Amino acid sequence: MTIEAELKARVADPAGLVGRLAAWAGGPGREEVYRDVYFDWPGGELGAAGAEVRVRTVTGAAGTRALLTYKGAAVDEASGSKPETETAVGDAAAARAVLRGSGLVETLAFEKRCRNWELTQDGRPLLATVVAVPELAGVFLEVETPARDAADLPAALAAVRRALRRLGVADADLTTELYTDAVARARAAG
Numbered sequence: 001m002t003i004e005a006e007l008k009a010r011v012a013d014p015a016g017l018v019g020r021l022a023a024w025a026g027g028p029g030r031e032e033v034y035r036d037v038y039f040d041w042p043g044g045e046l047g048a049a050g051a052e053v054r055v056r057t058v059t060g061a062a063g064t065r066a067l068l069t070y071k072g073a074a075v076d077e078a079s080g081s082k083p084e085t086e087t088a089v090g091d092a093a094a095a096r097a098v099l100r101g102s103g104l105v106e107t108l109a110f111e112k113r114c115r116n117w118e119l120t121q122d123g124r125p126l127l128a129t130v131v132a133v134p135e136l137a138g139v140f141l142e143v144e145t146p147a148r149d150a151a152d153l154p155a156a157l158a159a160v161r162r163a164l165r166r167l168g169v170a171d172a173d174l175t176t177e178l179y180t181d182a183v184a185r186a187r188a189a190g
Contacts, residue, residue, distance in 0.1 A: 003075060004084040005156035006144035007164060009173040014130065014139040018115065020167050021128055025117040029130070032060035034112040037096055038180060039104040049073055050082075052180070053104060057092045066092035075150055079157055080176040110135060110183045121145075121166075122159040128167070133179055135186045141169060 011017050022028050035057040040046040046053060050073030057066050065088060072083040089095040100106070112131050119126040124145045131140040143163050147156035164174075 001072070001083040001085050003081055003147040003150065003153055003156070004071070004144050005076075005079070005081050005147040005153055005160055006142055007079055007157070007160050008140055008142045008175055008177075009164065009169045010175055011130070011139040011141050011169075012173065017141060017167060017169075018130060021117045021119075021130070024166070025119055025128075027117075029115040029117045030060060030062075032058050032114050032116060034058055034114055035109070036112065037092075037109040038107050039096075039099045040107045041103065042105050044107075047107070053099065055089070055092050055095045055099070066090070066095060068095050076153060076157070078176075080178075081147070081153060081157065108180055108184060110179070112179065119163065121163040122155075124156065124159045126160065126163055128163070131179075133183065135183050136179070140175075141167070143167075 018029070037055045039053045039055075052069075052071045054069045054071075055066065056069065057064060067086055068089045069084065069086040074080050074082050096106070110133065112133050114132075115130045117128045119128055126143055126145050129142045129144075131142060133140075141164075143160045145156050145160055147153040
């Protein structure tokens with residue numbers, strides 16, 4: 001199972017960041033809307049272990065696709081990077097039905113409005129995503145690359161950090177807060 005080496009930051013200047021990303025990648029990026037539905041056992045065992053199961057529907061100019069994802073517990077607390085297994089599924093509604101039929105329950109669903117750029121840093125493929133979640137204040141940047149295993153994770157995270165510096169993102173802007181936690185808090189408060 002590969003590890004998603006990822007860092008996330010709050011963005012102070014979204015327009016400036018988008019300009020820097022477009023200049024680096026040579027284009028305006030790919031706009032997509034992610035509709036994420038998370039599942040857990042009725043007793044919350046996955047969440048308690050730091051794991052998650054998600055069905056994501058992605059809609060953009062290229063059409064609609066669905067992904068089934070399992071993320072294990074974080075293997076690096078400083079970044080929150082997690083082992084990840086993901087596969088395309090033909091029908092998001094059917095995938096959700098399979099999970100419910102297997103005893104999992106839907107715990108949270110929300111939308112992310114994203115613009116994605118594919119970049120390269122230190123010979124590694126990167127995905128940089130500018131994210132707005134309608135229920136949350138602010139804009140976020142996620143930069144990720146796959147790490148083959150735990151031994152490769154430090155080099156993968158170093159490439160991500162160099163990319164963030166190139167984009168003008170300071171370490172003080174980094175956050176490990178999960179969207180799921182922030183959305184759940186916002187809903188409980190509102």
